[in-house]
Amino acid sequence: MSAVAVAPALPDALPAVKxxxxxxxxxxxxxxxALPFMGSFSTWVxxxxxxxxxxxIIFIIASGLTLVFGLMDVLNFGHGVFIALGAYxxxxxxxxxxxxxxxxxxxxxxxxxxPAMLVAIAVAGAVGFAFERVIIxxxxxxxxxxxxxxxxxxxxxxxxxxxxxxxxxIPLPLPAAFRGSLLLGEAAVEKYRLIAVVxxxxxxxxxxxxxxxTKAGLLIRxxxxxxxxxxxxxxxxxxxxxxxxxxxxxxxxxxxxxWGLYQQNVTPQMGAQVNVLIFIVIIIGGLGSVGGxxxxxLLVGLLANYTGFLAxxxxxxxxxxLMVVVLLWRPQGIYPVANR
Amino acid sequence: MMLHRVFSGDxxxxxxxxxxxxxxxxxxxxAPFVFPGAKALNVAAKxxxxxxxxxxxxxxxxYTGIVSFAHTMFFGIxxxxxxxxxxxxxxxxxxxxxxxxxALALSLALSLLIGLFSLRVKAIFYAMITLAxxxxxxxxxxxxxxxxxxxxxxxxxxxxxxxxGFSLSEQPxxxxxxxxxxxxxxxxxAATVALFLVMLRIVNSPFGRVLQAIRENAFRAEALGYxxxxxxxxxxxLSAGFATLAGALxxxxxxxxxxxxxxxxxxxxxxxLMVVIGGMGTMYGAVVGAALFIVAQNYLQDLMxxxxxxxxxxxxxxxxxHPDRWLLWLGILFILSVYRFPAGIVxxxxxxK
Amino acid sequence: MSAPLLRLEGVHTHxxxxxxxxxxxxxxxxxxxxxxxxxxxxxxxxxxxxxxxxWQATQGRVLFxxxxxxxxxxxxxxHRGIAYxxxxxGIFGDLTVRENMILAARGARRAEDIDAGRLEWIxxxxxxxxxxxxxxxxxxxxxxxxxxxxxxxIVEPRKLLLVDEPSKGLAPxxxxxxxxxxxxxxQTDTTILLVEQNFNFARQLGDRVxxxxxxxxxxxxxxxxxAADEELQQRLLGLSLAAHx
Numbered sequence: 001m002s003a004v005a006v007a008p009a010l011p012d013a014l015p016a017v018k019x020x021x022x023x024x025x026x027x028x029x030x031x032x033x034a035l036p037f038m039g040s041f042s043t044w045v046x047x048x049x050x051x052x053x054x055x056x057i058i059f060i061i062a063s064g065l066t067l068v069f070g071l072m073d074v075l076n077f078g079h080g081v082f083i084a085l086g087a088y089x090x091x092x093x094x095x096x097x098x099x100x101x102x103x104x105x106x107x108x109x110x111x112x113x114x115p116a117m118l119v120a121i122a123v124a125g126a127v128g129f130a131f132e133r134v135i136i137x138x139x140x141x142x143x144x145x146x147x148x149x150x151x152x153x154x155x156x157x158x159x160x161x162x163x164x165x166x167x168x169x170i171p172l173p174l175p176a177a178f179r180g181s182l183l184l185g186e187a188a189v190e191k192y193r194l195i196a197v198v199x200x201x202x203x204x205x206x207x208x209x210x211x212x213x214t215k216a217g218l219l220i221r222x223x224x225x226x227x228x229x230x231x232x233x234x235x236x237x238x239x240x241x242x243x244x245x246x247x248x249x250x251x252x253x254x255x256x257x258x259w260g261l262y263q264q265n266v267t268p269q270m271g272a273q274v275n276v277l278i279f280i281v282i283i284i285g286g287l288g289s290v291g292g293x294x295x296x297x298l299l300v301g302l303l304a305n306y307t308g309f310l311a312x313x314x315x316x317x318x319x320x321x322l323m324v325v326v327l328l329w330r331p332q333g334i335y336p337v338a339n340r
Numbered sequence: 341m342m343l344h345r346v347f348s349g350d351x352x353x354x355x356x357x358x359x360x361x362x363x364x365x366x367x368x369x370x371a372p373f374v375f376p377g378a379k380a381l382n383v384a385a386k387x388x389x390x391x392x393x394x395x396x397x398x399x400x401x402x403y404t405g406i407v408s409f410a411h412t413m414f415f416g417i418x419x420x421x422x423x424x425x426x427x428x429x430x431x432x433x434x435x436x437x438x439x440x441x442x443a444l445a446l447s448l449a450l451s452l453l454i455g456l457f458s459l460r461v462k463a464i465f466y467a468m469i470t471l472a473x474x475x476x477x478x479x480x481x482x483x484x485x486x487x488x489x490x491x492x493x494x495x496x497x498x499x500x501x502x503x504x505g506f507s508l509s510e511q512p513x514x515x516x517x518x519x520x521x522x523x524x525x526x527x528x529x530a531a532t533v534a535l536f537l538v539m540l541r542i543v544n545s546p547f548g549r550v551l552q553a554i555r556e557n558a559f560r561a562e563a564l565g566y567x568x569x570x571x572x573x574x575x576x577x578l579s580a581g582f583a584t585l586a587g588a589l590x591x592x593x594x595x596x597x598x599x600x601x602x603x604x605x606x607x608x609x610x611x612x613l614m615v616v617i618g619g620m621g622t623m624y625g626a627v628v629g630a631a632l633f634i635v636a637q638n639y640l641q642d643l644m645x646x647x648x649x650x651x652x653x654x655x656x657x658x659x660x661x662h663p664d665r666w667l668l669w670l671g672i673l674f675i676l677s678v679y680r681f682p683a684g685i686v687x688x689x690x691x692x693k
Numbered sequence: 694m695s696a697p698l699l700r701l702e703g704v705h706t707h708x709x710x711x712x713x714x715x716x717x718x719x720x721x722x723x724x725x726x727x728x729x730x731x732x733x734x735x736x737x738x739x740x741x742x743x744x745x746x747x748w749q750a751t752q753g754r755v756l757f758x759x760x761x762x763x764x765x766x767x768x769x770x771x772h773r774g775i776a777y778x779x780x781x782x783g784i785f786g787d788l789t790v791r792e793n794m795i796l797a798a799r800g801a802r803r804a805e806d807i808d809a810g811r812l813e814w815i816x817x818x819x820x821x822x823x824x825x826x827x828x829x830x831x832x833x834x835x836x837x838x839x840x841x842x843x844x845x846x847i848v849e850p851r852k853l854l855l856v857d858e859p860s861k862g863l864a865p866x867x868x869x870x871x872x873x874x875x876x877x878x879x880q881t882d883t884t885i886l887l888v889e890q891n892f893n894f895a896r897q898l899g900d901r902v903x904x905x906x907x908x909x910x911x912x913x914x915x916x917x918x919x920a921a922d923e924e925l926q927q928r929l930l931g932l933s934l935a936a937h938x
Contacts, residue, residue, distance in 0.1 A: 075464050138679055145678055147407050147467055148616060152675040155609060159668035163659040215802045218792055222785045228747055229783035233845075234771035234799050272605060276475045279468040287464075316479045320472050337787075 023334045027298045034306045045187035047305045053193035055301025056200020057262060061255030062278040062285075063207060063293050064248020070224035070288020070337055072241045074136055075143060078150035079278065080271025081157030082249045085127060086120035086256025087266040088165050091172055093119050101175035109175035113257075120253040128249025132242055154271060161268045169267045172260045196258055203251070207290060220244060224288045224337050280319050284326045286333025295334055296326075346537065348544040352624060357689045361624060364631045368532075372516050372525055379638070385525055385593050387634050388532040389586050394614045394626035395539050396582035402621030403543050404575040405555030407463065409608055410454060410470035413477045414447045414580040416603040418587020421446070423494045423597035424487060431497035440588040444581060451580035455573035478603040493598025502527070502592060528589050535582060540623050542578065551575055552621075610637075613674050619684025628685050633670070641666050696759070698723040698853055698884045699744065704753035704763070706736075706743045713739045715908040716753065721853070726875070726885040728895040728916065730930060731905035737888040738780055740905070741855045744886075745777045746770045757853070774852035778859065782842040786831025790822060790841060793830050797845035807848060815844050818874045836867035840874070847878065854878075854885045860894040872897050892930060896920045904929045 031048050038044040065079045093116040094101055100112035135153045139145040174192055181188040211217035223230045223237055230237050259274065260266045281300050285292030300319055307318040326334060344351070352358040364387075367374065371384035393415055400406050421443025422436060429435035454470065481488050488494065498520075500506050506520040516522060542548055554561045554568050562568050591597050610633065618629020641663035651657045659665065681688050699721040706714040714736050721727045729737050742748045744755055746767040755763040762770050771777070785793055791804050798807045816823040819840040825833060830841060839859055846854055859875075860868050868891075875898050878885065889895040895902070899916035912919075912929055919925060 069464075075467075077467075135675065143463060144405065144407060145682070147464075148612065149675055149678045151609070151612065152671050152678065155671035156668060156675065159665055159671060163656070163662075163665060163668070167664065215795070218788070218796060222788060222792075222796055225785050225787060226783055228767075229779070229785070230796070231767040232745060232747070232771055232777045232779070232783070233797055234768050236766075236768045276472050280472055283465060283468060313483050316476045320476055323469075323472070 020335065023292070023295055026295060026334075027302070030299060030302050030306075034302070037306070037310060040186075042185065042187035043309070045184060046189055047309055048302065049189045049193050049197070051302035051305035052298060053190075053196040053200070053301070054262065054304060055298035056197055056204075057255055057258045058274075058278060058281055058301055059294050059297035060200060060203050060258065061252050061274065062281045062297060063203075063290055064244070064251045065278060066282040066285060066288055066293045067220065067224070067244050067290065068241075068248050069282070071220060071227070071237075071244055072140070073143075074140070074241075074245075075146050076136070076150045077147055077275070078131070078135070078152075078154035078157065079248075079252055080273075080275040081131075081154045081161075082124045082128060082252035082271075083256035083259060083274050084158065084161055084266070084268060084271035086124050086253030087172070087260030087270060088161055088170075088256075089120045089123055089253070090116045090257040090260050091165070091170055091266060094172070094175070101173075104176050106177040109177040112175055117254055117257050120257045121250040124253025124256070125246045125250035128246045128252075129242070131249065132245045136245070154275075158268050158271060165268075167268060169265050171265045173264060174261055178261075192261060196262065199258065203254075204294060211290065216240070216243070277319065280323050282333075284323055284333060286330075286335040286337060288337035289333065289335040292333055292335035348537075348541040350540055350544045350623065352690075354689045354692070356692075357624065357628075357686060360689075361627060364627055368529060372522055373514050381521070381525060383634060383638050385528050387631050388528050389590050389593070390611075390614065390630040390634060391627050392532055392535045392539075392586040392589070393583055394611055394618070394630050395536055395623055396579045396586065397611050398615050398620060398623060398626050399539060399543060399551075399582070400575055400579040401615060402619075402623075402625070403548060403555065404551045404572060406572065406575070407467045408454075408470045408576075408579075409467060410474045410477075411579070411583055411611060412603050412605070412608045413474045414451065414583040415587040415590075415607070416477065416481065416599075416601075417447050417450075418443045418584035418589075419591040419597045419602040420481065420488060420587075421584070422588045422591035423489075423496055426498060426591075427489075427494050427496040431499050431503075433499050436499060436588075436592065439591075440585070443584050443588060447580045447584040448577055451577045452573060455576035456569075474603075474608070475605075478599055478605075481603055482599040489598065491599065493596060493601065495596050498524075498592055498595055524593055528593055531585070531589055535585060536623075536627070539582060543623060547571070547574070555621075613670055615684075616674055617677050617681075617684055619686030619688075620682075622684070622686040622690075625684045625686040632685075636666070636670070696723070697721055697756075698758065699886065700754075700756040701740070701744070702754045702756065704740075704743060704750045704755060706739055706748055707751050708739070708748060713908050714743065714750075717905075717908070717910055719903055719910055720913075721884060721886050722901065723884055724882050725900040726879055726887060726898050727901045727903065728899035729886060729888045729903050729905060730890070730892065730895060732890070732931070735905040736908040737905055738857055739908075741777070741779075741857055741886070741888055744770075744855060745775065774850075776846035776851040776854050778842045778846050778854065778856040780857040780861065782838050784830045784833075784838045784841055786829065788830055789827055790830050790833070791826050793841060793845060794822075794848055798848045800849075811848065811850075815848065818877060819844050819870075836863045836870075839863060839867075839871070843871075843874065847883070850881075850883075852884060854883055855888075856885060857888045858890060859887070860889065860891045868894060892926070 034047075035044050038047065061083055065076060068074055068076055094112060097112040097115070100108045103109065131153060135149055136146070139149055178192040178195060181190045182194070211221055219230060219235055219237075219240055223240060227237055259270070263270075277300065281296040282293055284299065285294070285296035299322060303318050303322055304315060307315045330336065352361055368384055368388060372381055375381070375384065393411075397411050400408055400411070418440070422439035425435045425439025425442065429438065454473070457469075482491050485491070497503065501520060502524040503520040506523075508518040508523070512518070543551070550561065550566050550571055553564075554566065554571055558568050587602055590602060594601065614629035614633045615625060616629075617632065618627070619625025644661050644663040644666055647661045648658045648663065651661065660668070677684060683691065697720040699719075701717050701719040704714055704717040705712070717736070717740055719729075719740070729740065731737050739748065743750050746762070746765055746769075750763045753763065754761045757773060757775065762773065785796070788796070794807065795801050795804060801807050821833070821837040821840055822844050825837070830838065833841060843856070843859060846856070859871055863871065872894065875885070879898070887895065887898065896916055896919070902912075902914060902916045902919050903910050904912040912925075
């Protein structure tokens with residue numbers, strides 16, 4: 001074949017691949033800024049671990065939502081219902097495993113937690129599948145109706161939870177071996193929070209692997225940028241979307257289990273309560289960006305714990321303030337998704 | 341025609357609808373005489389107030405196409421404004437004026453701010469942000485307990501003329517004693533009628549038509565020379581103002597106010613249900629929706645209780661029809677409305693010829 | 694004379710309230726490069742998007758290999774062997790060049806799955822693809838992105854290529870590259886429907902030409918005829934060749 005003459009106009013070198021590193025510094029920056037206010041180093045350690053744990057749980061919950069929006073422009077105001085569902089399922093399943101959760105053996109406790117998480121993931125995923133088909137599919141592309149109808153879905157979901165489990169707040173005690181704290185030097189770090197951090201990192205790693213190493217992940221990343229082009233390349237993006245929605249709902253269910261254990265009680269309204277928080281997180285992170293969601297979640301978690309200690313009355317505002325500050329800096333969020 | 345001008349040319353346009361609206365209007369106008377008892381009067385007053393509240397929300401959602409979850413915040417500013425003023429300054433009309441005026445000023449300022457900010461961000465952002473802001477405001481109200489009475493709320497006295505103890509005359513009038521409660525009710529009713537007609541005029545004015553054009557296609561409206569920024573903000577501000585006034589009325593009626601009276605998310609959901617089921621973008625939808633919803637809220641539960649007792653032994657069924665779960669059924673109705681009757685009851689009636 | 698691979702019959706397309714295509718009749722012959730010319734707003738892009746199913750034709754038929762695809766969904770249309778290179782190139786900026794190519798090769802899960810011979814051929818056509826294989830596609834220059842867009846469309850053999858203004862905004866030297874690449878493509882017996890505003894680019898490649906105006910085809914014929922007839926060019930396209938040398 002004939003060689004194509006390379007025109008001199010082609011540049012030989014690309015600008016160095018610059019990863020947008022600046023936002024990665026936000027989390028350690030916040031932690032460092034908070035340090036002088038804490039009074040003691042050990043307090044800072046305790047709160048920072050608590051904040052990161054909380055952030056991880058929020059990330060697990062919110063990551064599905066941001067992908068769902070990024071991929072299909074669908075706004076699910078009913079995402080909270082999966083969280084509540086997961087938490088309530090945890091109560092039921094852990095209730096059945098009373099013997100194992102009462103034991104001091106860490107392994108038994110973990111083995112008791114595992115079915116709770118699996119059940120939550122499976123059921124939330126199944127409900128998510130139904131939710132997408134019945135509630136969301138008929139209103140693709142119509143944002144106004146989406147907001148209204150997903151809200152309606154949440155109301156109905158919340159009421160159904162009350163039908164099944166009752167309207168009152170139910171305590172969700174931690175399994176025995178998870179209670180209490182470890183001492184790192186002088187700092188007391190709650191055991192459960194460490195576990196949450198580990199699980200959160202595992203989920204993040206798994207998501208990262210799927211998104212960067214599998215074809216499905218490739219499709220998701222491409223679809224978030226340019227849905228039409230993905231379809232033009234021959235992929236049925238609808239199926240992909242259902243998959244992502246179900247995955248997002250499952251993750252919310254898992255997050256619900258962990259959130260319920262973190263708060264040590266569950267109420268039917270917990271979905272609506274966490275809704276506000278996760279919306280703030282995905283706006284900060286940039287709608288459609290998993291990395292941004294991760295950073296946003298950690299920032300929110302840390303801030304909630306720092307302000308909870310220093311000035312409890314300011315706690316909810318601190319999140320809104322953070323959101324405003326981030327939006328003033330980058331109006332589309334930390335990592336705006338290209339081509340939107 | 342006189343009627344035409346009063347209703348700003350926006351007549352019901354359907355016989356059944358006209359009958360419904362007339363029935364509601366007459367029922368509300370003569371409620372103290374036709375429906376005896378404190379509960380019935382309470383229901384009537386609440387319907388009036390929610391007509392104003394939901395109509396103001398329809399102005400924003402139905403006519404301008406903006407979803408805002410901060411509506412209860414402005415409602416709450418109204419109730420708190422009057423409550424705090426009456427609690428601090430004592431029961432007098434100047435206090436009422438000061439409270440309402442201050443609340444209006446705050447609402448106008450806040451809605452202006454939110455309106456201007458919202459135009460930097462997309463509609464979805466806006467909805468989420470208003471959700472967050474309303475949530476924060478509710479927390480604020482329950483935490484600033486020195487001013488707002490915190491979780492317990494405020495009990496206060498209203499101007500003498502409105503108190504139950506006050507009476508115009510010893511003789512009962514058509515079976516009802518003309519006491520402060522009656523006067524309060526007619527104050528609320530008159531205000532409702534006035535405010536509703538004003539809103540009707542607004543949506544039928546050239547301003548209102550531009551709002552609808554913007555709702556349909558913002559780009560085209562902008563291309564035609566209308567600064568959508570200005571119109572959307574104006575709609576925001578107007579909507580907030582009317583909601584605040586509704587709040588002021590509520591405070592005068594209840595003589596009590598707490599964070600759940602006006603700020604709770606449940607109320608926001610109720611408003612959404614009312615406007616969607618009644619009919620978005622129609623104004624009359626607010627009337628129908630509010631009447632239907634609040635009557636159901638108070639009387640349907642009794643029906644459900646009967647049903648629930650009837651199916652006592654059956655698993656799960658008693659819980660499904662338990663009166664506390666009435667929201668479940670309203671929620672399902674809401675979802676069906678968004679799909680099947682996007683124009684609500686009013687729209688459906690008008691479409692039937 | 695083989696049967697046309699693609700034929701549009703009386704195609705109307707509406708976008709919201711706007712009536713863009715007013716009964717388009719167009720034939721694209723197998724193995725030829727047909728150019729769709731016309732000024733801005735004539736409806737050329739809309740025609741391509743209608744064929745691709747991104748916009749639904751409200752009336753008329755779109756026949757590909759004899760079957761009407763006017764009501765088909767875009768992924769199905771792509772599976773019939775039609776590739777689309779849109780005006781904005783549709784490059785996934787956050788993905789690497791390699792990942793863009795993997796996506797375009799439908800059966801591939803990794804780069805190794807792409808036909809090695811074909812890939813080598815593409816590297817020869819567009820050296821930039823090889824050089825920036827691991828780089829995020831968003832960092833490529835305009836011309837390189839355009840080449841990537843075309844490369845994606847040919848990473849696997851396709852029956853029909855729909856290409857929208859490949860020369861737009863490119864430097865003259867790169868346009869020469871593009872022309873050479875398309876010439877090679879033509880040798881592989883691929884059918885191409887090319888939308889262009891740049892007549893000079895088009896006349897070097899086109900076998901047949903169709904001119905659009907106001908959502909209709911106003912002229913069809915061979916490129917040779919049009920290129921030889923300056924008065925016709927002036928009338929249809931409002932240009933004189935001298936101005937576009």
